[in-house]
Amino acid sequence: MELIGLANYAIFMGILIGIYALLALGLNIQWGLTGLFNAGIAGFFAVGAYASAIITSPHVAGRVGGFELPIVVGWMGAIVFAGLIAWPIGKVCLRFRSDYLAIATIGVAEIIRLVIKSEDWLTGSSRGITGIPRPFGELDYVASQLAYLGLVIAAVAVVYFLLERQLKSPWGRMMRAIRDNEAAAAAMGKQIEARRLQAFIFGAAVMGLAGALFVHFNRSITPEAIDPMIATFLIWIMLILGGSGNNRGAILGAIVIWLLWSVSEMITDRLPTDVALQAKYIRIFVVGLALQLVLRFRPEGILPEEQARQTAR
Amino acid sequence: MKLKSTAALIGSIIGASLLAATPAHAQNVKIGLLSGITGPIAAMAPPMIAASQLAVAHVNEQGGIGKGGKLEVVVGDSACNPQNATDAATKAVNIDRAVGIVGPACSGAVLAAANSVAVPAGALLITASGTSPQITSINDKDLVFRTVPSDxxxxxxxxxxxxxxxxxxxxxxxxxxxxxxxxxxxxxxxxxxxxxxxxxxxxxxxxxxxxxxxxxxxxxxxxxxxxxxxxxxxxxxxxxxxxxxxxxxxxxxxxxxxxxxxxxxxxxxxxxxTFFTSSPVGEASSSLESFNKAFTAAGQSPDAIFTTTSYDAAFLMALAIEKAGGDNAKLAESLRAVSSAPGEPIMAGEWAKAKKLIAEGKDIDYKGAAGDHEFDKNGDVPGTYAFFKVSGGTYESLGEMK
The missing domain is CATH 3.40.50.2300 (Response regulator)
Structure with a gap:
């Protein structure tokens, strides 16, 4: 019984890690590859989540939706809508650089969150959307969790494979060139603005897919899920710790941070009750500490970017 | 050869752990207690947890569960968001083998934890503070209940x-x-x-x-x-x-x-x-009084929000576990049996009496600190409310609201 429990827990963690790995991969396109400081991950995650929820959920009076289309259409919709919304945002915001871009994107994510929280007709506002179908949801607990894990792994694998292809292609080299020396890349005739926008939209679309995977897993979505702490900053920590610029690093970062986040609670729970309650805050501290240690002793992350390593030698 | 012996070893470990998990006589029962310990409702969570733990203390002081077993609590942090709520619920149900969950606190967390953990895994979930009307419509196989009325x-x-x-x-x-x-x-x-x-x-x-x-x-x-x-x-x-x-x-x-x-x-x-408030009140006022007394004695303020519902949620969970007698599939059915009329009324804190009546096979009806808890078919309770004014540094009831 204990082993089955552990296995169930591991499957659940696998699903969430997969979802976070997708977010980290999306951020890796924007930051790792192109150098865009996007601090509005939660916004694109939310757009994807709500797009898929609206496309696939049953009708509710006073809210758009009731399309009840297949889940695959919902996922496609999530990718498309997250990408679409990234286009005007990118058009406006990408003229800023580094920390200014971060401030602008935080603002954008906050606008998206407030719109979602207030617009009844679109998102059900603070009550959210429920009754969202889950693939393989009619199976029993373990089988349905396993099947969903399979889906998530497949999604991560496909995205990873495509990204690796992109990274090794001339496009990937061009993006690195733009990131590392914009003036030189421009002198080589590269269209800086357009390429940066491309990477921004591409990354946002991957984040949208992660959002879609998340809502079908929970069968519901409320604005509480797009808290910046859990849907933006945690992902930044994952990417920086894992190694920005390296897709395997992004996935590894998601694994390490989520394990720290989840397993540290099990350790603090062994303490006496009064202390254990206060110790719940420790995991926030532990994650911060891990980030500090990595930044201090291994600023390039656990798995550094491959090309950077070659040039360093 | 080596592979075979490894496989045999793993097999025997699995076998042993399955044996170890078969019910013994004096078996402790675990429940998960999820609340938004960190996050936006961090200030409200500690009294709610204390109230639920008071209920558990009453159970264990007055005879525990079954034949000498204790009710154990695992406290999880649902942080008022679905990510942490599903994580905490998964841990409670799978790692700690909790048979039921009291909480989580916020409605969004309840929706996620119920939909993706409690209902598929067949665990009973009673929330003391999830007030969203959306919770009514969860496709819950009769496993999701709440002791707090819908908004x-x-x-x-x-x-x-x-x-x-x-x-x-x-x-x-x-x-x-x-x-x-x-x-x-x-x-x-x-x-x-x-x-x-x-x-x-x-x-x-x-x-x-x-x-x-x-x-x-x-x-x-x-x-x-x-x-x-x-x-x-x-x-x-x-x-x-x-x-x-x-x-x-x-x-x-x-x-x-x-x-x-x-x-x-x-x-x-x-x-x-000129300041007035409405608030849910317990119908059976003696139950509320005994809760207030016990909670004050434990060094807490009974006026803190959702404390009565938290107490009742944990107490009802314990009653359901006792009534089901170790058969977890019957928890929901048992919860309905112990909470609805007719039956011998049980007030907050009267665990020994309830335990005795259940052992005798008599029907009981828990009348909680927060109200009667007659669950409807969706697992909701209609509330009883009173209208209050401020008088002499405290709130004074102006009578029940219709």
Missing amino acids: DYQGRALARTLKGRDITKVAVAFLNNDYGKGLAEAFKAEFESLGGTIAGYSGHEGSKASYRSDLAELAKGGADTLVIFDYGDGTGLTILRQALENNFFKTFIGADGMKSDAVIRELGADNLG
């Missing part, structure tokens, strides 16, 4: 009460979350259908320094009465203070979230002559 009931009861007191024109300010918005919507629908006028209606975000511009906007409608759906130890206090300071409104009405000691402490009872 719909209270908002409507408050509208009828105001109408009964000849207040016909009000402005409504609500905190833009599931709690504030749920109440405001129900209130507005009922108040307007009774012929009242809503002269201003706006949601606000939490933790801002000033709400004067929101209040000025609301006051433009010409209403004398402001209805505030917010928390009295948070934003609601700021709004009430600024509305009083600037004389925007004359009368102030709040719901249970506003019935906080912080309001009286910060603003002074003298200034609150």
Whole structure:
């Protein structure tokens, strides 16, 4: 019984890690590859989540939706809508650089969150959307969790494979060139603005897919899920710790941070009750500490970017 | 050869652990207790947890579960968001083998934990503070219950009460979350259908320094009465203070979230002559009294929000476990049996009596600190509410609301 429990827990963690790995991969396109400081991950995650929820959920009076289309259409919709919304945002915001871009994107994510929280007709506002179908949801607990894990792994694998292809292609080299020396890349005739926008939209679309995977897993979505702490900053920590610029690093970062986040609670729970309650805050501290240690002793992350390593030698 | 022996070893470990898990006689039972310990409701969570743990303490002091078993609690942090709530619920159900979950606290967390963990895994879930009407419609195989009424009931009861007191024109300010918005919507629908006028209606975000511009906007409608759906130890206090300071409104009405000691402490009872709140009250008042006494003795304030419902949620969970007698598939059925009339009434804290009656095979009916808890087919409870005014530094009931 204990082993089955552990296995169930591991499957659940696998699903969430997969979802976070997708977010980290999306951020890796924007930051790792192109150098865009996007601090509005939660916004694109939310757009994807709500797009898929609206496309696939049953009708509710006073809210758009009731399309009840297949889940695959919902996922496609999530990718498309997250990408679409990234286009005007990118058009406006990408003229800023580094920390200014971060401030602008935080603002954008906050606008998206407030719109979602207030617009009844679109998102059900603070009550959210429920009754969202889950693939393989009619199976029993373990089988349905396993099947969903399979889906998530497949999604991560496909995205990873495509990204690796992109990274090794001339496009990937061009993006690195733009990131590392914009003036030189421009002198080589590269269209800086357009390429940066491309990477921004591409990354946002991957984040949208992660959002879609998340809502079908929970069968519901409320604005509480797009808290910046859990849907933006945690992902930044994952990417920086894992190694920005390296897709395997992004996935590894998601694994390490989520394990720290989840397993540290099990350790603090062994303490006496009064202390254990206060110790719940420790995991926030532990994650911060891990980030500090990595930044201090291994600023390039656990798995550094491959090309950077070659040039360093 | 080596592979074979490894396989045999793994096989025997699995076999041994399966054997170890077969029920012994004096077996302890675990329940998960999830609350938003970190995150936006961190200030409300500790008294709620203490109330649930008081119920567990009562159970264990008065004979425990089954034949000498104890009720054990694993406290998990649902942090008021679905990510952490599903994580904590998965750990409680799978790692700690909890048979049921009390909590989580926030509605969004309840929806996620119920949909993706409790219902598929067949664990009973009783929330003490998830008030969103969406929880009613979860496809829950009869596993999701709550001891707190849906916001719909209270908002409507408050509208009828105001109408009964000849207040016909009000402005409504609500905190833009599931709690504030749920109440405001129900209130507005009922108040307007009774012929009242809503002269201003706006949601606000939490933790801002000033709400004067929101209040000025609301006051433009010409209403004398402001209805505030917010928390009295948070934003609601700021709004009430600024509305009083600037004389925007004359009368102030709040719901249970506003019935906080912080309001009286910060603003002074003298200034609150025109401040009224509604709040759920226990029908069987002796049950509420004994809870208040025990909770005060434990060093806590029974006036903190959702403490009575938290106590009842944990106590009902224990009763259901006792009644089911080790058969976890029967938990939901047992919960309905111990909570609904007819039956010998059981008050808060009367575990020994309940245990004896269950052992004798008699039907019992738990009458909790927060109310009767007659669950309807969706696992919801209709609330009983009273209307309160401020008097002598505390809240005094003006009678039940219809």
